[in-house]
Amino acid sequence: MTDNRNEAIDTFLNAWGWGAATRKPLAGDASFRRYERVSNDDGAQAVLMDAPPPKEDVRPFVIIARHLAGLGLSAPRILAVDEVEGFILLEDLGDLTYTRLLAENDIERALYELATDTLIHLHRVPNFDVIPDGVVNYGEERLLEEVGRLNEWFLPMVNAPALAADVQKSYVDLWKKILPAAWNTPSSLILFDYHVDNLLLLPDKVGIQACGLLDFQDAVCGPVTYDLMSLLEDARRDIDPALVSSMKARYLAAFPSITPEDFATSWAVMAAQRHIRVIGTFARLNVRDGKPHYLEHMPRLWRYLDACLTHPVLSPLKDWLTTHVPDGLRVVP
Numbered sequence: 001m002t003d004n005r006n007e008a009i010d011t012f013l014n015a016w017g018w019g020a021a022t023r024k025p026l027a028g029d030a031s032f033r034r035y036e037r038v039s040n041d042d043g044a045q046a047v048l049m050d051a052p053p054p055k056e057d058v059r060p061f062v063i064i065a066r067h068l069a070g071l072g073l074s075a076p077r078i079l080a081v082d083e084v085e086g087f088i089l090l091e092d093l094g095d096l097t098y099t100r101l102l103a104e105n106d107i108e109r110a111l112y113e114l115a116t117d118t119l120i121h122l123h124r125v126p127n128f129d130v131i132p133d134g135v136v137n138y139g140e141e142r143l144l145e146e147v148g149r150l151n152e153w154f155l156p157m158v159n160a161p162a163l164a165a166d167v168q169k170s171y172v173d174l175w176k177k178i179l180p181a182a183w184n185t186p187s188s189l190i191l192f193d194y195h196v197d198n199l200l201l202l203p204d205k206v207g208i209q210a211c212g213l214l215d216f217q218d219a220v221c222g223p224v225t226y227d228l229m230s231l232l233e234d235a236r237r238d239i240d241p242a243l244v245s246s247m248k249a250r251y252l253a254a255f256p257s258i259t260p261e262d263f264a265t266s267w268a269v270m271a272a273q274r275h276i277r278v279i280g281t282f283a284r285l286n287v288r289d290g291k292p293h294y295l296e297h298m299p300r301l302w303r304y305l306d307a308c309l310t311h312p313v314l315s316p317l318k319d320w321l322t323t324h325v326p327d328g329l330r331v332v333p
Contacts, residue, residue, distance in 0.1 A: 005050070005052065008085050008087070009048070009050065009087065012080070012082050013038065013048070013089075015080075016089060018038050018040060018046065018089065020040065020041065021038040021040050022038070023036045023048070024037045024039070026047065031056065032051070032052060032056050033049060033050065033051045033056055034051075035048065035049055035050070036050070037092060038089070045092040046089050046090060046091065047076070047089070047090040047091070047092050048087065048089055049061070049087065049088040049089075049090060050086065050087060051086040051087070051088070052086050053085070056086055058081060058087070058088050058217075059083055060219070061088065061216070061217035062078055062081055062083075062088065063133075063134055063135075064132065064135075064191075064216050064217060064219050065078055065216070067132040068213060071121075071122065071129075071130065072121070072208070072209065073118065073121070073208065073209070073211070073213060074093070074208075074210070074211060074212045075213045075214075075216065076090040076091040076092075076093050076212075076214070077090070077091040078091075079091060093200050093202060093212040093214070094200060094202070094212075095200075096200050096201045096202070096203070097197065097200050098111055098115070098196035098200065098201070099236070108240075108243065109243060109246075111201065112231070112232075112239075112243060112247055113247070113250065114208070114210060115194075115199055115211055115231055116228065116231070116247045116250050117208055117211075118208045118213075119194070119224075119228055119231075119251065120250075120251060120254045120255075121208050122188065122189060123224050123255070124254075125188075127187065127188060127221075130188055131188075131189055132189075135189065135219055135221055136220055136221065137187075137220065138220040138222030138223075138226075140176065140179060142220075143179055143273060144172060144175060144176070146273065146280070146281075147171075147175055147273055147276045147277060147280070148172075149277060149279075149280020149281055149283070149284060150280045150325070151163060151168060151280075152280065152284075153280045153287060153288075154279050154280050154283040155325070155329070156287070157286065158329050158330075163324060167324060171320060174320060175273075175317070177316070178269055178313060178314065178316065178317060179273070181265050181266065182222075182225070182265075182266045182269040182270050182273070183223055183266070184223075184262035184263075184265050184266045185223050185224050185225055185258055185262055185263055185266040186223075186224055186255075186258070187221055187222055187224065188221070188222075188224045189221060190219065190220055190222045190224070190226040190227050191216040191219050191227055192218040192219055192226075192230075193216070193218065194228075194230045194231050195231055195234045195236065196231075196236065196237065197215075198213070198214040198215040199211060199213065200213075200214065222270075224255075224258075224266075225263060225266040228247070228248070229267050229270055229271050229274065230274060231247075232244045232247055232248070233271055233274075233275070233304045235278050235282075235297045235300060235304075236297060238300065248263070264311065265311065265313055267308075268313060268314055269311075269313060269314070271304065271305075271308040272308050272309065272314055272317060275301050275302075275304050275308070276305065278297075278301055279298065279301050279302070282294040282295060282298060282301075283295075298330075298332045299332070302330050305321075
């Protein structure tokens with residue numbers, strides 16, 4: 001971090017009464033954002049988000065955080081914000097992340113039930129109330145760019161031969177035919193990175209408010225299967241298939257109008273899209289940003305992808321990957 005950035009942080013904290021606070025770095029994520037816990041002598045604590053423009057934009061986070069709070073969910077309160085410099089001072093929701101709790105305690109089912117119930121609550125809100133102004137549809141252009149990262153970043157990373165233009169076009173064309181099946185289920189607000197690193201347990205709260213939410217600035221309007229799939233097919237950890245089936249059943253029981261067949265089809269399409277996006281994104285983080293630790297999750301992502309490719313709707317994609325990204329290319333260097 002540059003001296004100028006540090007000076008800007010000092011100015012921001014001084015303006016909001018936190019100039020004398022001690023600062024302690026917190027774990028970051030795959031973005032350019034940084035986080036620090038700031039603590040005053042009186043015991044007050046908050047979290048500083050440093051999201052440097054133009055690489056980051058704090059406005060979507062502020063909009064979604066306030067919106068989720070208005071829907072009765074536990075997003076951190078916005079204590080102060082500087083949209084120009086890219087700073088937010090957030091309510092400190094504590095350290096009881098799902099990731100930490102799952103490593104230290106045997107409460108896996110309870111945590112996943114809470115996260116599933118949180119999505120049920122969110123998806124019960126009518127779309128005219130649940131989608132805030134400024135949130136866009138998870139549309140074809142973005143979906144195609146994301147799956148394109150496989151060819152742009154992953155294949156070069158593993159030294160695969162460059163794909164001919166007609167082969168790349170066939171990949172795009174098959175996705176254009178597959179993607180509409182994801183909308184066999186209703187749409188709602190999807191938080192996009194709904195997984196254990198971004199969920200916290202808030203033991204002083206009850207019901208769904210005990211589920212703390214982070215990292216939702218990329219929220220879009222899309223199929224309701226997306227966030228639950230992100231939770232249960234997590235790149236970072238293996239989950240008992242019986243627990244996955246139980247959470248799917250729990251969700252479907254809350255929405256009897258969604259048939260299991262439509263749910264399964266939407267899930268398969270969104271799972272394939274997400275896993276390919278993340279494979280490409282992790283390759284980009286390694287090659288472009290010098291963050292190779294994400295590569296340790298690649299084998300799990302390929303296993304997830306192979307599993308969802310058994311759905312008939314994905315047969316064209318399965319055939320394409322078998323031909324152009326065979327098992328020998330799926331080994332992380």
